[in-house]
Amino acid sequence: MKLLNVYRKLYSEFGPQHWWPADNELEVIIGAILTQNTSWKNVEKAIKNLKPISLSKMRSISRKELENRIRSSGFYKQKAERIKAIVKLLDKYSIETLKSMPVDKVRQLLLSVKGIGKETADSILLYALGKGIFVVDAYTKRIFNRLGFDISGYEEVRKFVETNLPANYYNEFHALLVKLAKEYCRKKPNCRKCPLKSYCSFYKQHYKE
DNA sequence: AGCCAGGACTGAG
DNA sequence: CTCAGTCATGGC
Numbered sequence: 001m002k003l004l005n006v007y008r009k010l011y012s013e014f015g016p017q018h019w020w021p022a023d024n025e026l027e028v029i030i031g032a033i034l035t036q037n038t039s040w041k042n043v044e045k046a047i048k049n050l051k052p053i054s055l056s057k058m059r060s061i062s063r064k065e066l067e068n069r070i071r072s073s074g075f076y077k078q079k080a081e082r083i084k085a086i087v088k089l090l091d092k093y094s095i096e097t098l099k100s101m102p103v104d105k106v107r108q109l110l111l112s113v114k115g116i117g118k119e120t121a122d123s124i125l126l127y128a129l130g131k132g133i134f135v136v137d138a139y140t141k142r143i144f145n146r147l148g149f150d151i152s153g154y155e156e157v158r159k160f161v162e163t164n165l166p167a168n169y170y171n172e173f174h175a176l177l178v179k180l181a182k183e184y185c186r187k188k189p190n191c192r193k194c195p196l197k198s199y200c201s202f203y204k205q206h207y208k209e
Numbered sequence: 210a211g212c213c214a215g216g217a218c219t220g221a222g
Numbered sequence: 223c224t225c226a227g228t229c230a231t232g233g234c
Contacts, residue, residue: 031215032215033216035214035215035216036214036215036216036217037213037214037215037216037217037229037230038214038215038216038230038231038232039213039214039215039231039232039233040214040215041214041232041233042214042231042232042233043214043215045232071230071231072231072232073230073231073232074214074229074230074231074232075216075217075228075229075230075231076229076230076231077229077230078217078218078229078230079229082217114217114218115216115217115218116217117216117217117218118216118217119215119216119217120216120217123215135215137215137216138215138216139215153223174215175215177215178215181215182215186213186214
């Protein structure tokens with residue numbers, strides 16, 4: 001099973017996912033932090049509470065108030081801290097500046113912020129800054145392993161996709177993998193209807209008669 | 210009533 | 223490098 005065929009199958013099944021759901025780049029960046037190990041539903045309320053907060057207001061807002069506004073997203077103390085940290089970076093490098101900088105350097109900058117790991121950094125690079133970076137998450141690794149791709153490390157998986165798929169597909173592909181996981185992997189019975197079941201080792205082991 | 214969400218950090222082995 | 227514990231709310 002070729003990776004490009006996986007993409008095609010998912011796209012024809014689900015269509016465009018319109019990621020990242022946000023009104024502007026700052027919202028993508030904040031959202032990337034808020035959604036860490038948290039369902040998107042819980043993040044939406046937090047985003048809503050932050051809507052009236054512009055970037056300039058974000059600098060002066062007290063930590064307590066920030067915590068209260070994002071409480072529904074869980075881990076609210078760390079996340080408030082992390083948002084403060086990324087805003088501090090944006091103080092030195094504007095979003096437009098980051099867009100014009102080399103990918104590797106921006107990735108380094110993001111990873112140097114406490115609370116921003118690889119997935120969050122790459123989400124920002126791809127969905128906020130429009131860089132050619134593929135975002136790997138737990139779903140990606142799980143699905144790939146079930147499809148027989150024997151790779152486990154974050155960078156390994158990322159390189160695998162980036163060498164087997166055109167860069168303009170990264171955006172949609174990650175979104176489609178999340179969609180697939182939500183629809184067919186998370187809830188067990190749905191596994192039977194999965195569009196990739198004929199290639200999935202998990203399906204064969206648990207549901208094939 | 211648990212278990213899990215569109216993770217990251219820390220410490221231990 | 224892998225792995226458990228921690229952080230925390232809300233939906234199912």
